[in-house]
Amino acid sequence: MCPRSPAVNEELRRRSRERLLQATAELVDERGFEETTLGDVADRAGAARGLISYYFPGKRQLLQSAVHRLMHLEIDAYYARTPLPRDGREQLARAIDAILDLTRKHPRLMRQHMANILMTETFIRCPDQQRLAFLLQETMAEFGSADPEADYRMLRALMMGAVVAVLVPGMPMPTDRLRVELFQRYGLPWELGFPPGDPPPTGV
Numbered sequence: 001m002c003p004r005s006p007a008v009n010e011e012l013r014r015r016s017r018e019r020l021l022q023a024t025a026e027l028v029d030e031r032g033f034e035e036t037t038l039g040d041v042a043d044r045a046g047a048a049r050g051l052i053s054y055y056f057p058g059k060r061q062l063l064q065s066a067v068h069r070l071m072h073l074e075i076d077a078y079y080a081r082t083p084l085p086r087d088g089r090e091q092l093a094r095a096i097d098a099i100l101d102l103t104r105k106h107p108r109l110m111r112q113h114m115a116n117i118l119m120t121e122t123f124i125r126c127p128d129q130q131r132l133a134f135l136l137q138e139t140m141a142e143f144g145s146a147d148p149e150a151d152y153r154m155l156r157a158l159m160m161g162a163v164v165a166v167l168v169p170g171m172p173m174p175t176d177r178l179r180v181e182l183f184q185r186y187g188l189p190w191e192l193g194f195p196p197g198d199p200p201p202t203g204v
Contacts, residue, residue, distance in 0.1 A: 016045070016047055016051060017055050018069075019045035019046065019047060020041060020042075020045045020047060020051065020052060020055065020056075020062070020066075021062075021065055021066040021069045021128070022045070022066070022069075023041045023042075023044035023045040024036070024041050024062050024063055024066040025063075025066040025067065025069075025070050025109060026044065027040055027041060027044055028063060028066075028108070028109050028112055029106050029108055029109040032108060032112070033059075033063065033112045033116075036059075038052050038059060038062075041062070060116045060119070060120050061120070061124050061126075063112065063113065063116055064113065064116055064117065064120070064124050064126070064129070065124060065126045065127075065128045065129070066128075067109065067110070067113040068126065068128040068129040068131075068132050069128040069131075070102065070106075070109075071098075071099065071102065071132050072128060072131045072132040072135055074098045074099070074101070074102050075094070075095050075098045075099070075132070075135055075136075076135070077098070078094040078095070078097060078098040078193075078194070079091060079094055079095075081094075081194070087142065088139060088140075088141070088142030088143035088144060089143060089186075089188055089192060090192055090193065091139045091142055091143070092139050092140070092142075092143050092155075092186060092188065093183065093188050093192035093193030094192075094193045094194065095135075095136060095139055095155075096159065096179065096182050096183070096188075096193065097179070097193040097194050099159050099162070099163065100162065100163075100166070100175045100178060100179055101175075101194075103162075103163045103166045103167065103175070104166065104175050107166070107167055110163055110166075110167060111167045114160070114163060114164055114167065133152065133156075136152045136155060136156065137149055137152040139152075140152050140155060143186070158182060158185065159182070162178045162181075162182060165178055166178065175196070176196055176197070176200070179195075179196070180200055
């Protein structure tokens, strides 16, 4: 049997990593972070336990990469929905909607992600985080930013704040209201993106 080419090996490694990230997001969303073991992740992904250590230094870093992957896939999916975006304003509206919807649909996963970022001393600049940053920097450039990197950082901070506001135990902010605030910050009309209802919330 002929040995596999480097390209084939690279593709197999990529697929294995993707399965581990997908399994991590699913399990933490279902069970919580503490109740999910690396063995559980390996079993769900159909991979060897040692493969996780090959890619990630620990469980927190694995989850951080898994959620960043989920975020950029969600934004990609929103950008691909018809009708396709015509300009940066529509792209930005869809990016905001994607993250707010992700938080609403997966509160346990997103709550743990935010907690992990604050508890981990080193921010992981993995391929998934870099892909997310690239997407949002491109969006800010299309939006007309003179400094897409700096404006991406501000957008990231504002969206992280919105995510935390949705997830505060006992006194969550409604996503519709947060959407209004973010849209007003960037001068985006309510009807851009994928509004959760016809009119904006009362009193806006």
